[in-house]
Amino acid sequence: MTWQLWLDLHLHFCMLSLLAVGGALAIIPEMHRYLVTDLHLMSEIAFSQSVTLSQIAPGPNILLVAVMGWNIGLQSAGGFEAGAAAIGLGLFMALGLLAAVVLPSSLLSYFMVKWLQLHQHARGVRAFKAGMIPLVMGLMLSAGWLLQTASNPQTDWRLLLICGVCMVLVLKTRVHLLWLMLGGAVVGALLGL
Amino acid sequence: MTSLPRSRTDLFWSFSWLGLQGFGGVLAVVQRELVDRKKWMTLSEFAEEWALAQTLPGPNVVNLSVMFGGKHFGPSGAFAALSGLLFFPGLLMLAIVFTFQAFAHLPVVASALHGMGVAAAGMVLAAGWRFMPTLQQHPIGFPLALGFAALSFALAALVHWPLAHVIALVGSLSCGLAWWRLVPKDAA
Numbered sequence: 160m161t162w163q164l165w166l167d168l169h170l171h172f173c174m175l176s177l178l179a180v181g182g183a184l185a186i187i188p189e190m191h192r193y194l195v196t197d198l199h200l201m202s203e204i205a206f207s208q209s210v211t212l213s214q215i216a217p218g219p220n221i222l223l224v225a226v227m228g229w230n231i232g233l234q235s236a237g238g239f240e241a242g243a244a245a246i247g248l249g250l251f252m253a254l255g256l257l258a259a260v261v262l263p264s265s266l267l268s269y270f271m272v273k274w275l276q277l278h279q280h281a282r283g284v285r286a287f288k289a290g291m292i293p294l295v296m297g298l299m300l301s302a303g304w305l306l307q308t309a310s311n312p313q314t315d316w317r318l319l320l321i322c323g324v325c326m327v328l329v330l331k332t333r334v335h336l337l338w339l340m341l342g343g344a345v346v347g348a349l350l351g352l
Numbered sequence: 353m354t355s356l357p358r359s360r361t362d363l364f365w366s367f368s369w370l371g372l373q374g375f376g377g378v379l380a381v382v383q384r385e386l387v388d389r390k391k392w393m394t395l396s397e398f399a400e401e402w403a404l405a406q407t408l409p410g411p412n413v414v415n416l417s418v419m420f421g422g423k424h425f426g427p428s429g430a431f432a433a434l435s436g437l438l439f440f441p442g443l444l445m446l447a448i449v450f451t452f453q454a455f456a457h458l459p460v461v462a463s464a465l466h467g468m469g470v471a472a473a474g475m476v477l478a479a480g481w482r483f484m485p486t487l488q489q490h491p492i493g494f495p496l497a498l499g500f501a502a503l504s505f506a507l508a509a510l511v512h513w514p515l516a517h518v519i520a521l522v523g524s525l526s527c528g529l530a531w532w533r534l535v536p537k538d539a540a
Contacts, residue, residue, distance in 0.1 A: 178515050182411045184476055188508040189515035196512055208456070211469040212449045218371045218441025219378065221411045225442055226449050239453070253446065257438070264410025265418045269430055272419045275404050286534050288407050290527030292486055293497045294519065297504030299480030303473045304509045310469025318470045325474030330481060336375055339471050347467020348460050 160235045160248070164198075165255075168231075172224065172259035179264060181295030183220035186260075187302035190227065191309070200231050207309035215340050221260060228256035318352055355391050356424065360432035363421050366390060367436035371413075372444070378413045386420070393420075413437065491533045492526065500526045 171193060179186045187210065194201045201209070209230055213223035232252030236245035278284050303326075311318040325339045346352075357363050366385070374381045379402070386392050393401070405415035414434065421433030455461045483501075490497035504522045507513040 175515070177409050178519055179411070180409045180519075184479060186515065187476075188512075192508075192512045192514065207469045208452070208465055209449075211465060211472045212452055213445060214472040214475065215468070216441065216445035216448050217373060217375050218445060219374065219411050219413050219437060221414060222438065222442055222445050226445060229446060229449060250446070253442075257442070261410070261414060261434070261438070264408065265414060265430070265434060268405070268408050268410060268415040268418045269422050269427070271408060272404060272422070275407060276400075279404065279407070282531065282534055284407065286527050286531035289491050289534070290530040291523060292483060292490065293500035293526055294504045294522050296480050296483035296487065297501040297506075297522070298508055298515075298518075299483075300477060300501070301505050301509030303475075303477030303480060304505070306476060307470055307473035310466055310473060318466060321467060322470040322474040322477070325471045326478045326481070329475050329478035336475060339475060340468050343467035343469075343471025344464040345467070347470075348464040350463070350467075351459070352463050352466050 160232070160252075168200075168252075169255055169259040172256050173263050176260045176263040177267065179260070180291050181298060183223060184302050185295050185298040187223075188298055188305055190224075191305050194227065194231070195309075201227065201234070203309040203312060205230050205234065207306055210306055211310065211340075215337065222257070224260045225253040225257040228252035228254070231256075315352060317350060318347075321346060354394055354397075357390075357392060357429075360421075360425050360429055363425065363429055363432040364436035367417050367421075367433045368440045371437040371441040374413070374441075382413055382416065490530075492529045493533075496529065497526075 175186050175189060178189070191206060195203060195206050206227075209226040210223055213220065213226050216222070229249040229252065231249075233239070233245050233249035236248040238245060275284070307319070307322050311322075321343050325343065328334050328339060329336070357366065370378075370381060370385045373385075382402075383395075383398055387395050387398050401416055401419060402412065405412045405419060408415050414437065417433040417437045418430045422430035425432065452461065452465070456465065487497040487501065488494050492500075500522050504518050507518045507522070508515070
């Protein structure tokens, strides 16, 4: 990892922070494009693992950026085999990228909240809120699509079925998300997918 | 009757506890903790703050913690609430990732991760699909709103456009059209 790359990554995540209307799930497609397709800093499988593992832990979804930082740092230093140096770089990148993606939007919230409270019914603010909804929906659906493709590169119909069943269960029932993840894990392990 | 957070430490631990309970959707947890248990805000105050947090970029619950901590104790309060929300959940998450990766070379763990990955994908797809009723009542009309959603899906998932370009194109069209349709009430 060169300093130039380190700086580029952090600046990019600072920019993403301000583009993250709709939260962490809405920037998943951009992180995929940037980290996997363009920079080749992560494999498809590492990307899908980062998002997946972040879903089984509690806490805000944005923590998935810390998992990505961890994976990028660990891999660029040679993986677990490289020992303490790689683990150290992983933790350093996890903290750095999380700060980069959280601080700009937090500063904006801190300083904008009074202004927004006064103007929340203004035509411009309402137009912005309404206008962003279709975009956020499209981005979340692309996040799900990319995650499905990354976890299922061979397009196995059984994995597609698990994905579809989970989607329907979330929409139609109140089943806890952890049960769905556990179900996916058990079915995946039993069938050797 | 509402009460107030006692200190920055109080904020830190309260938001830590809140973060550790939030699986998937945090909205219900935030409401239960801040409104029902702590009584730090009324339900209508919460609804308003949540709407503000959603309008601004960044994760809603992160924005809410910054706004709430800042309101009571200024910048250091905002930092206390934010770091509480992220610190212990972050540590727990890294521990989970560490454990899984140590065993990821085993075929059975790899298979389980594939199964969990597509399950998570289904959950994310469902989160996106939940906007459908909102689109049906959208000020620019359902067909156009659906068209913009489909366009941003195609640009982000299929053509792999950078997010800044997608927002610049689809966001400006969609917000511009919403601006035009949201005629001021006195003029209508």
